[in-house]
Amino acid sequence: MALIFACMKIRLLLLCTTLLQTAAQAQFFELKKTYTGSHYAFSRYDPSGLNRFVVGFNETWKSDLKEGFAQYKGGELGLTFTTSGFRVIFGNREDFKWTASTDYAFGFGKDKNRAEFNNGVEQLMEIRCSKNQINTTFGVALKESKVWLEGYLSTNLAKVLIQYTTIYPNGNESYGSEYKLNGLYRGTMKTTEFGLQVSYKRKKYVFYTRAMYPIIVLGPNKEERNFVDKQNGHEDPTDFPSNYGYYLNNPSAYVSENGQLKSSDFKGLSFGFGLLYLFGKAK
Amino acid sequence: MKAKLAIVGLCVAALLACNKEKRKMKGLVGNWTIEQSERAIIYSDGSEDIYDDISDAGTVVISENPDDESGETNLFTFDYRGYGNDTMSIKGILSTDEKKRRLVFENALCDSGNYCNVIWTVDKSKKNKQVWSAYGVDSTFFYPSNKFNPGSADNWLMWRITLKRQR
Numbered sequence: 204m205a206l207i208f209a210c211m212k213i214r215l216l217l218l219c220t221t222l223l224q225t226a227a228q229a230q231f232f233e234l235k236k237t238y239t240g241s242h243y244a245f246s247r248y249d250p251s252g253l254n255r256f257v258v259g260f261n262e263t264w265k266s267d268l269k270e271g272f273a274q275y276k277g278g279e280l281g282l283t284f285t286t287s288g289f290r291v292i293f294g295n296r297e298d299f300k301w302t303a304s305t306d307y308a309f310g311f312g313k314d315k316n317r318a319e320f321n322n323g324v325e326q327l328m329e330i331r332c333s334k335n336q337i338n339t340t341f342g343v344a345l346k347e348s349k350v351w352l353e354g355y356l357s358t359n360l361a362k363v364l365i366q367y368t369t370i371y372p373n374g375n376e377s378y379g380s381e382y383k384l385n386g387l388y389r390g391t392m393k394t395t396e397f398g399l400q401v402s403y404k405r406k407k408y409v410f411y412t413r414a415m416y417p418i419i420v421l422g423p424n425k426e427e428r429n430f431v432d433k434q435n436g437h438e439d440p441t442d443f444p445s446n447y448g449y450y451l452n453n454p455s456a457y458v459s460e461n462g463q464l465k466s467s468d469f470k471g472l473s474f475g476f477g478l479l480y481l482f483g484k485a486k
Numbered sequence: 487m488k489a490k491l492a493i494v495g496l497c498v499a500a501l502l503a504c505n506k507e508k509r510k511m512k513g514l515v516g517n518w519t520i521e522q523s524e525r526a527i528i529y530s531d532g533s534e535d536i537y538d539d540i541s542d543a544g545t546v547v548i549s550e551n552p553d554d555e556s557g558e559t560n561l562f563t564f565d566y567r568g569y570g571n572d573t574m575s576i577k578g579i580l581s582t583d584e585k586k587r588r589l590v591f592e593n594a595l596c597d598s599g600n601y602c603n604v605i606w607t608v609d610k611s612k613k614n615k616q617v618w619s620a621y622g623v624d625s626t627f628f629y630p631s632n633k634f635n636p637g638s639a640d641n642w643l644m645w646r647i648t649l650k651r652q653r
Contacts, residue, residue, distance in 0.1 A: 267637030320637035323530045366585065369636055371621070372532040375644065378588040378607045381621045383633040387583045434583060434590045436603035437633070451634060 233300060233348055234292040238409065241285045242477020244310060246332075249468040250275035252445045253330075256464065259447030260318065269319045272328065277471075280332045282310035284477070292344045292351075302344040302351050308336040323372035326384075331364040332469065340400055348404070355398040355415055363390045363469050365430050365443050383454075386432035388443040390466030395419040396473075407481045414474035420467065428466045429458070513613065514580070514589075515560060518546040518649040523568065528642045543567055546649055548580060562591060566647075576604070586611065589618060601629045609646070616649040 253275045261271030288306020313331040320326075342353025365388040369377045378385055398415025430443035442463035444450035449462035457463065525538035547563040559581045566574040579592040591604035605628070606618035622643035623630045632638060 264635060264637055267635065322637055322640055323532065324636040324639075324642075326636065364585070366587075369621075371528050371642055371644070372530050373528050373534055373644075374532070375528070375609070375619065375621075376607065377619070377621045378605065379619075379621045380601075380603065380605045380628050381623055381630055381633070381642075382636055387585060387588065389584075434581060434588070434592075434603065434605070436590070436601065436605055436629070438600040 231295065232291050232293045233344075234290065234302075236481045236483050237287070237289050238306075238479045238481045239285075239287040240409070240477055240479030241283065242308075242411070242413075242475050244282045244284060244473045244475030245278065246280050246282055246312065246473040247471035248277055248280060249471065250277040252464045252468045255445045256443075256447050257316075259444075259450075263447060263451065264320070267320050267322075269321050270317075272316050272318045272326075275314075275316075279314035280312045280330065280469075282312035282332065282334060282473075284308045284310035284334075284336075284475075286338075286477075286479070288338070290481075292348050294344075298345075300344040300348055301341075302348075302353065303339070303341045304353075305337070305339045308334075308338060310334045310336070325370040327366075327368045327370055327376070329366040329368075331366065333362050335360045335362075342400075351400070351402040351404070351411075353400045353402070355396075355400045355413060357396040357398070357415060358421075359394050359396050359417070361392045361394070361469060363392070363430070363466060364388065365390075365464075367443070380436040383435070383437045384443075386435045386441070388430035388432045388464075390428065390430040390464075390469070391423060392428065392466050392470055393421040393423070394470055395421060402479075404481075407483075409479040409481065410476075411479065412474070412476040414472065416472050417470045420470070425467075429463050430466060512550075512557070513611075514548045514616075515550055516548060517652040518548070518616065519652055520544045520546060520566060520647050521650040522648040523566065524644075524646045526644045526646070528644050530640050534644070538568070540568055543647070545652075551579065559592075564591065564594075595628065604628060614651040617646065618649070619644060619646040621645075 257272040257274050286306050286308035288304055290304035292300050292302045294300035311333045313329060316328045318326045336357050336359045338357045340353040340355050342351060344351050367384050367386055369382050369385055394417040396415040396417045398413055400411055400413040402409050402411035432441050435441040440458040442458050444457055444462055445464040446462035449457035449460050520543040523540045523543035524536050526534040526536040528534055544566040549561045551559045551561050559579050562580040563577040576591060576594045578594055581590045581592060582588060587608055589606045589608060593602045594604040596602045606620055609619055610617035620627055622628060623639045624632055627643055627645060
């Protein structure tokens with residue numbers, strides 16, 4: 204993980220250098236601006252692994268449960284992104300120009316799910332997803348460079364935390380070791396995503412919509428695509444389970460029997476829309 | 487010029503965000519007094535029965551770990567003095583998770599291996615005041631035998647300590 208962050212830092216520094224160098228030149232560029240803004244992305248994932256846990260948990264404790272966990276639909280983790288970057292529009296023709304951009308974006312989304320027992324104790328499962336993206340676009344600028352149609356390539360580092368806690372009847376929330384599942388489970392997924400983006404520029408504002416899909420999984424290795432809590436304190440393995448029956452009946456072997464939740468479930472199509480602000484004078 | 491400043495500013499902000507985890511752990515370093523220690527039974531109706539309430543119950547010393555260049559762990563010494571022979575004197579490595587909701591005294595209950603970490607839930611974390619709590623069931627803190635089904639008990643144990651930074 205530290206290595207991935209180190210790589211991202213180096214890429215950020217390279218990006219800064221490139222942007223500053225590019226900003227120093229200005230001849231046949233029609234537009235050359237930094238921008239900042241935000242967008243909301245509807246993000247799909249495969250809910251089958253989580254639902255296998257939910258169904259297993261609810262079934263196992265059904266006689267003690269007042270209300271079980273709700274099943275997931277795969278669209279709960281919408282993310283709000285903030286983004287900043289640099290765009291150029293260049294070319295000699297009046298009706299048709301090229302455009303390219305590069306930016307860094309950070310997005311965050313979460314979802315809460317609860318189960319309540321008859322004795323007043325609750326189990327809270329909160330899924331928190333964050334994404335660090337370095338994006339590059341390239342395409343055409345039409346309609347006096349007000350409409351941009353572009354291909355989109357993104358390097359995306361997604362981090363998913365499953366925060367599983369016990370809430371006692373007095374309202375106290377516990378991350379402690381008294382119940383084995385309590386903990387903070389962490390999974391990562393690094394992907395290259397490809398997509399399309401359509402933007403419309405009006406004065407200093409840009410409205411855009413984009414859709415993208417992961418085409419390459421860069422990491423981690425297949426055997427590391429789990430959700431693990433290394434500080435849990437209980438016997439290994441301490442992976443978050445998907446097959447709850449395996450987890451209960453054979454706590455030392457549920458991972459070798461493929462009963463753990465996979466972080467690779469948390470990738471899929473995403474689409475969104477947003478607004479950017481261009482710094483500098485309007486053109 | 488404004489554009490260049492904006493780029494530099496945004497990149498610096500992004501780089502600092504990457505180091506957030508390391509910085510926050512340093513806030514715990516120092517000498518703390520266990521100002522209050524409370525042990526209680528929590529009942530199903532939400533009421534608490536405090537059966538043990540002690541003021542000035544010992545000290546906690548937290549220092550930087552010279553063997554950990556990453557800065558992700560600290561060293562701790564926990565000296566708890568309860569009534570009579572109820573004492574707990576442990577020291578070792580202190581770690582936390584990235585949400586800072588949990589503090590872990592690693593291998594505090596035995597030399598190494600499983601069921602050894604003392605895990606505190608952080609209820610309050612201020613510069614000069616900390617409130618941590620640990621829980622149990624069936625008369626056992628930290629690692630009770632009933633570790634899977636929270637629905638089977640009708641009461642639970644809670645140990646809450648309030649720490650005050652020494653001047």
